Amino acid sequence: MRFLDKLILIILLSLNFFNNSFADNHNIYETLEIIKNDLKTLERAVYSGSIETSASTNQQSNIDLDSNSEDVLTRHLLKLSQVEDQFRQLTNKFEEINFKLDKLSNRLSKIQADNQIRFQDLESAISSGDNTTQLSSKPKTDTTKSEILPGSSQPQDLGTISYKDTETPETSQQIQSVDTTASVVTETFQAEEKILPQDLSPKKQYEFATSFLKVGDYSTAERAFREFVVSNSEHELAGSAQYWYAETFRIRQLYTDAASAYLEGYQKYPKGNKAPINLLKLGVSMVQIGEKDQGCKMINGVELQYPKANQSVIQKAKYESKKFECIKEDS
Template sequence: MLNIKKNFGYLFIFFYLLSPTSLTADTSEIKEILQLIQKDLRTLERAVYSESFSQSSNSNSNNSVKESEDVLTRHLLKLSEIEKQFQQLTNKYEEINFKIDKLNSRLSKVQADNQLRFQQLETSNVGIDSSSLTKLPTDTTNDKEKILPGSTQPQDLGTVSYKDMTNESESQSVQSIDATKTVVTETFQSEEKILPDGTPENQYEFATSFLKVGDYNMAERAFKEFVDTNPEHKLSGNAQYWYAETFRIRQLYTDAASAYLEGYQKYPKSEKAPINLLKLGVSLVQIGEKDQGCLMISGVKKQYPGATQSVLQKAKYEEKKFECKQNNS
């Protein structure tokens, strides 16, 4: 409708200018007439726009409501995602604090253990029977430093005197053996058993509890005692694997490789046998035996094709990581 009115106005101006009266009119009058026509056109345009706006506002009210609801829904979803991310960050922060607390507790345990060992060494040195050492023969003819029996330098057969072959030398040798036996008996200390009385399953669970709290020294002792006590049990292969893991976690790769090798030889059909062979290969590579380690890693798929997919994928990853294929070729 607005376009029709504009066109009508333009035609009116055109015919008016072509009329003979317009040709004789003054230019100032023509300008005034054009200004009046422009004002009328603006008034018409405002009226048309107001009517179109009133009609479109009623038709678009429902659409605007729907759009506002969609926007609100998107904002709510975004807020829920932010809330989940914040919760994950909070969980990570709490996990890091927990690990720091575990490290502090482990350090305090190590310090206490070292202090206890130093005290035991001091008490063991004090506990040696000094009376057995005083009975040893000494050279009273001069003021030289006392020399324990058997610590002198070797002599030629021709230099041995008759005095050294008398009964006194025999008694001297017997006393030396007794004194050495006394020293060994005093310094030897056997570790106490830490596994509780009960079924092997309960003992295995007890040993596993040390791993959960991060006490790998006690876990090492517990799993070793379990394997020695129950060598034929179905859980012995698992216990041997976790025994080796206590060394690997502490970066004692030589001890870990030895323990993994013992588990591979004694328990080749246990539940942990595939991962045990894989960790054996990794430990060998880490101690410098790359060729042997790569053979063990690549042998996981050959010896245990029915292993879990995670173990097989881990073996493939370790092959690429250590470049085993290039090295073997």
């Protein structure tokens, strides 16, 4: 509006000039009409430009706001996607760690169970040294039984085997039956460097050999117990040493060698502290190498041969008999 006011003022001054200069002009009215029309046209042009300018300004601001909103939304969506990816990765890592922990827990449970069994055997070996009176001096036999266990005073199939006769040049053993007993072969002990301290008493040597079992060095324990049995075959701990010698094979799943060592212990030390458990382990080893009939006969014969043995051994024999489905023969 200021622009129009100035323009009107200029026109009025021009009219005054025209009035002074052209007083005698009779066409002033026509000139004014022309100027009015021009002013109206100019006014419309000015108002139209301002409206278009304001409209374009509003439209541009709306476009800028929409563009800013889209940019903000896009940034939030990208951030949310990154958070989802990180959460997914953390979930996968958690599941992987949980799976590893389950495996580790199962492995520790197995190791704990295995160690518990071994320590129980060691504790029973130590405690049985003071409880020799619990075992009968002579095993009671059932006169109604027509069969006698192999390896007893009246040997039958298994008891008639001589270890020297079982030596063969063949490199592999063929398991057939106990009658031919290629499956039970004693190990020929070769002279090696002494393991047991020679300046110690037999009892200390026995404890020294047992220490290898406690740390899991079964190959060295095998040599140590064998050396003890050879050097102290008449000692009261020889039967126990022979039993642990056989155990070193069983723990390593060498069941044929274990059966041979158990059999030697059963025949040489039938009245030793470890005789009942030795007979039980002999029967189990026989079953594991494929001689189920002979093995079951020995497992079922533990209670008959050693009726005053520890109840844990008798209960273990019953469990193994049921486990291997051994059929007890009626009298």
